[in-house]
Amino acid sequence: MYHTLFIIFLIFICCNLFGFGYKLSDSKAVAQLIQTYAKTKELGKGKQLHAQLIRGGYLLCTFLTNHLLNMYSKCGEFGYTIKLFGRMSHRNTVSWAAMITGFSHNLRFHEAVSTFCQMRVEGEIATQFALSSVLQACASLGSVQFGSQLHCLVVKCGFGFELFVGSNLTDMYSKCGKVLDSCKVFEEMPCKDEVLWTSMIDGYVKNGNFEKALIAYKKMVIDDVFIDQHVLCSTLSACSALKASSFAKSLHSIIVKFGFEHESFIGNALTDMYSKSGDMVSASNVFHIDSGCRNIVSFTAIIDGYVEMDQIEKAISAFVDLRRWGIEPNEYTFSSLIKACSNQAKVEHGGQFHGQVIKFNFVRDPFVSSTLVDMYGKCGLLDHSIQLFDEIENPNDIAYNTLVGVFALHGLGRNAVETFNRMIHRGLKPNAVTFINLLKGCSHTGMVADGLNYFYSMENIYGVVPRDEHYSCVIDLLGRAGKLKEAEDFINSMPFEPDAFGWCSFLGSCKIHGDKERAKVAANRLMKLEPENSGAHVLLSNIYAKERQLDDVRSLRKMIRDGNMKKLPGYSWVDIGNKTHVFGVEDCSHPQIKEIYEKLDSLLDQIKQIGYVPRTESVLIDMDDTLKEKLLHNHSERIAVAYSLIAMPTGKPIIVKKNLRVCEDCHSALKYISKVTGRNIIVRDISRFHHFSNALCSCGDYW
Known part of the structure; x- marks a missing residue:
């Protein structure tokens, strides 16, 4: 085909050089050749063709120039695209759409938006292609306000029911966090193809509406819409978040049926899903099905799975295999491995991974550096944590939360408060985790007034709604300080019952301060919440033993024996x-x-x-x-x-x-x-x- 097209092109050039004239069909043949080079990304041949046209003295018409714009854009030679567009004497809607699409596909989203605005200023009509491309740019920029204005223009221009435009509108709203608007666009579409369904399911997943993503997939199946690998990948992500392994296994069977199991991104999604569900046998089986598809994503998924299962040796072994395959680890790989060292306080392993982080130049990554701060803190090397934090150029909220947590873990409440104040001074917004760490720091240092002030400021000042963990921290704060009456009043004023940690904290405080009556109440509540946990029985038994109430001690120990409860050995x-x-x-x-x-x-x-x-x-x-x-x-x-x-x-x-x-x-x-x-x-x-x-x-x- 290439040979035939090139002969046509040579005939066309000769005719032009010797003055024989040309027909419109000749331009179509050249356009077809340019299209072919665009599809096959043969930039060199495309440039040669462009050069021959210029050398032959052929005045490029708008029709051919648009094809050249498209070719240069798709081949990633966007400098040529801009120059060619700037020299065009006449531009039509296709020219503008080609530029907007080129900017969008080359990740130059601001320029895509500004080019669209320039097109409108010059009086050109917006086509569905230009609108779709600029909507993609808005989605990437998170510019929902401009995207909403484009939505109005879509309706005005009569493209509201165009599938391609509708898919991009759905995607734009979902990526900007406007799930309800995304759903509304989706529901208004009279026809829904697999692209539109995929946009909707992917939007649900990205916004954390995992149950709705699975419901949407089921509706898609009922409506007999074609299921492709992209839909399956998005749905597997929802299953991964929900740990819905049973449903995911049915998807796995469909994947095998359609022959998608050797697609690398499907294999990655399956490995991640099984890993997050704790089924490391299945994750490992998927991982080893096609060794040719292994990449950093699949390796990181399997490593993360082993880390979540506290199988650190297997995680390290997978990392060694990754390096043997010549694959370079990324920031997610290191974050997962360092997290494992944190959980098990493996400072020797953590130090070795720190060296690897420096070697691969990820030490400046805020997420990796935060996990290192956490790891050294949990391994007891507080000075290392502080030093690493101080070396972060622009610490973000994750880094500050980590350091607040480290100080709390080491019982340094005043340092935790000071770090929190530095965080606020930098304009960073605290979240629920920040306040859990802060309240724990105050509790371990006896800073009752400070802890209560931070608790009551959570929602009023920072807009963070207290959860059961925060209430439990306040119970612990008051109880440790011996303010058992205040702790009891606080429990009675709570909008919900304390969780097991809350009652356990209160019971422990009653033991420390010798309040037998309140201890009995706390123990009974804790036994109802966790009947198989011997901790409440043991604590209450110790209180009775201290008071020399030996009959009560014997009664509680009999309950432990009869209930087959085992005291956790130290x-x-x-x-x-x-x-x-x-x-x-x-x-x-x-x-x-x-x-x-x-x-x-x-x-x-x-x-x-x-x-x-x-x-x-x-x-x-x-x-x-x-x-x-x-x-x-x-x-x-x-x-x-x-x-x-x-x-x-x-x-x-x-x-x-x-x-x-x-x-x-x-x-x-x-x-x-x-x-x-x-x-x-x-x-x-x-x-x-x-x-x-x-x-x-x-x-x-x-x-």
Whole structure:
């Protein structure tokens, strides 16, 4: 075909050079050749053809110039397009539409809009093609106001029922967050093709209306509209967000039936859906179906799935495979892996990924840098977090929220408040997460007045509606400070019942401050919410034991046994030499246990000499004080610290993680141990960090 067209073109040039004249059909042949080069993106041949036309002295008519505009635009040579358009002596609606479309497709959206406005100023009629392209530009710019004006023009020009225009209107409104307007345009269309349905479903997904996206897909099937891979991909995204794996599996069968399973973007969507649903077996199967389609998106989806399932070793293994395939990781890959290190406090792995982030130049990415701030904070290295935050050139709301959360986790409420004030001063808007972190920081520092002020300012000043988590934080804030009556009044004034965390916080406060009656109320409410959770029974049992109400203690322990509830055993662990060492109470399983207990006994002698007195009253089991002291002495966090002192280099901070709240006696002992050893000891318990140094704790004994 190319050969025939080129012969026609040569004949046409010869006729023009030797003065034989030409016919309109010759121009059509040249136009067809230009069209072919545009479709096949053969820019070089297109330029040669253009040069031959100029060299042959042929005066380009508007018809051929429009085809050249289209060719240069589609081949990405937009400088030529602009020059050619500027030299046109006569422009018609096709010329303007070609320019607007070219600007839009080359991501020059502002120029697409300004060219459309210029076209209207010069009196040209807006065609459906120009309107569709400028609507695409408005969608990308999020310019809903101008898009609404274009909608009026669409109706005025009689294009309201044009499918192509309607699809772009639907897409524009949905991308600008105007879902109701998008739905209205969709419903008014008399005929709906797969493009229009796809725009509607994709709009629902982008605006978080995932249930409506699935309903729209079902209606599409009922209306017997053709299902293509784009519709299936958007619907899979909705299933992914809803974790609707059953419905997604039916989509998977349709994908296989239509032969779309080897499409890379479909494979990515399936991998992401199964990963987010927690079905890593299916995700892995899809991932391995066609190794030729693997890319950074599919690798990141599988890594993220392993991270969500707390399978960090498999996530790291997938990252290694990614590098073996020669695929470069992106910011989402690193964010997911660093998040995994945060969740499991794997500082060694996190440090290695930090090095990779620097290598691939993602350290300036605000999202990646925020995850690094979070990771170091959750691993106990507060100074690293602060330093990384200070190195971010223009920290955004995510970065500030992260640092507020880190300070709260470390019990530094005043630092959290100061960071929040800096955030507001920069004009950044706080969200629900900001206030959860801020209230936790105030709670852990005893800043009751500040915490209450921030809670009541949430909706009034910042427009953030408090959720159950915020109410629970206030209950914890008042309870920790011993203001149990105020906490009770606050609970009674709440617009809804406290959640399990709220009642658990209140119950814990009642235990600390010895309020048996309020503790019974809180325990009963917590038992109703979580009947299989033994925590309420154990806390209430401890309160009764402290009051020497032994019959009540026996009754509660019988309830635990009869209900097959298991008390969560306490564990502590340390990461040394890329290996995690886990210890329980009176643990004898470690190969160096003899050395560990010798170290423990030596530490006990040393701390007693400088003032440590065992708090045997905290052991509520009826036994001799000597046995109580031995039990306290063999708590898991102390064993972990003793092992760290043996195995770690002198001067390196000791970081211990614990699955329960650190007990009062261990808290006292660790302060003295930090003094006699001259080591910084960092303990991360279930709710916060404690930094022990020189016989002091960062919490100021308020936790």
